[in-house]
Amino acid sequence: MNTIRISVNLEAFKYPDGTVALADIRLDVQKGEFTGILGSNGSGKTTLLKIMDGLIKDYTGQVLLDGQDVRRLHPRDIYRKVGLVFQNPDDQLFAHNVFEDVAFGPRNMGFEESEVKRRVEEALAGVEMAEYGGKNIHAMSYGQKKRVCIAGLLAMGHEILLLDEPTAGLDPMGEYRMMELLTRLNRENGVTIVMATHSVDLVPIFLHRLHILSKGRVVRGGAPEEVFTAPEEMANVKLRLPHIAELIYRLKHEDRLPFGRVPLTIGEARREIVEALREKQQ
Ligand SMILES: Nc1ncnc2c1ncn2[C@@H]1O[C@H](COP(=O)(O)OP(=O)(O)OP(=O)(O)O)[C@@H](O)[C@H]1O
Numbered sequence: 001m002n003t004i005r006i007s008v009n010l011e012a013f014k015y016p017d018g019t020v021a022l023a024d025i026r027l028d029v030q031k032g033e034f035t036g037i038l039g040s041n042g043s044g045k046t047t048l049l050k051i052m053d054g055l056i057k058d059y060t061g062q063v064l065l066d067g068q069d070v071r072r073l074h075p076r077d078i079y080r081k082v083g084l085v086f087q088n089p090d091d092q093l094f095a096h097n098v099f100e101d102v103a104f105g106p107r108n109m110g111f112e113e114s115e116v117k118r119r120v121e122e123a124l125a126g127v128e129m130a131e132y133g134g135k136n137i138h139a140m141s142y143g144q145k146k147r148v149c150i151a152g153l154l155a156m157g158h159e160i161l162l163l164d165e166p167t168a169g170l171d172p173m174g175e176y177r178m179m180e181l182l183t184r185l186n187r188e189n190g191v192t193i194v195m196a197t198h199s200v201d202l203v204p205i206f207l208h209r210l211h212i213l214s215k216g217r218v219v220r221g222g223a224p225e226e227v228f229t230a231p232e233e234m235a236n237v238k239l240r241l242p243h244i245a246e247l248i249y250r251l252k253h254e255d256r257l258p259f260g261r262v263p264l265t266i267g268e269a270r271r272e273i274v275e276a277l278r279e280k281q282q
Pocket of ligand 1: 019043048
């Protein structure tokens, strides 16, 4: 049975300068789910993550974390359950070396030094950075810094991770490896993950559910195959279909090839093409 971990029922939030960043947002994040908040620049993704994490409170409506009003929870209680990874790792990392940075959270939680060490080592191994403990933070690449940020939260044992653009600025292999890492944390460690992104090609393949944000409103939601259906709908929200889906969509609608559903992965596209060719030959 599914359990709702985060329930957003937001009427509106505006920044002090009057910008209405979010309006009329209703969505639930189920336990163990890997959810994406997809939207173009300025659509409200970061603001929504900050609201889920209790960093922004002056909105109308209600956000529940495990059934409790986030605004009434002590920051310490949110912090123990939910970890927010900022878009820019330099906004998060501050210690002189990797070990010390990852150790900060568990030390703050009052663990004995032996337990801190165990947690740091396990977290660094979890993000494939086991051998980097002694390395200077400033000597790390951008992608490595992003992994250290995630390790810092894993070391505290967060059950829910909110990630702001975790794949932004990574090269194609780095992007793929980051998504694999997050998928592993989700599947094997049971971490509930919400990630904000505007990367449409790779990300949907890994996600259970997507919410599309446009101008501060959720305009679509569902499993990736339910959301990515037509290029015009994506263009309306300043996004596009994944390349592979766009190709098959055009072959189907412009070249009249007999494709069924719009595929999201190369494997699905290959099956569709083989099937369509077979049908044409008959
Ligand atoms: N501190 C602020 N004061 C006023 N307006 C803000 C502030 N921060 C964000 N906004 C506005 O709120 C809206 C949503 O911004 P937000 O950063 O949440 O979008 P985003 O989807 O995360 O964008 P990006 O993909 O560019 O990171 C934008 O119109 C932005 O200009």
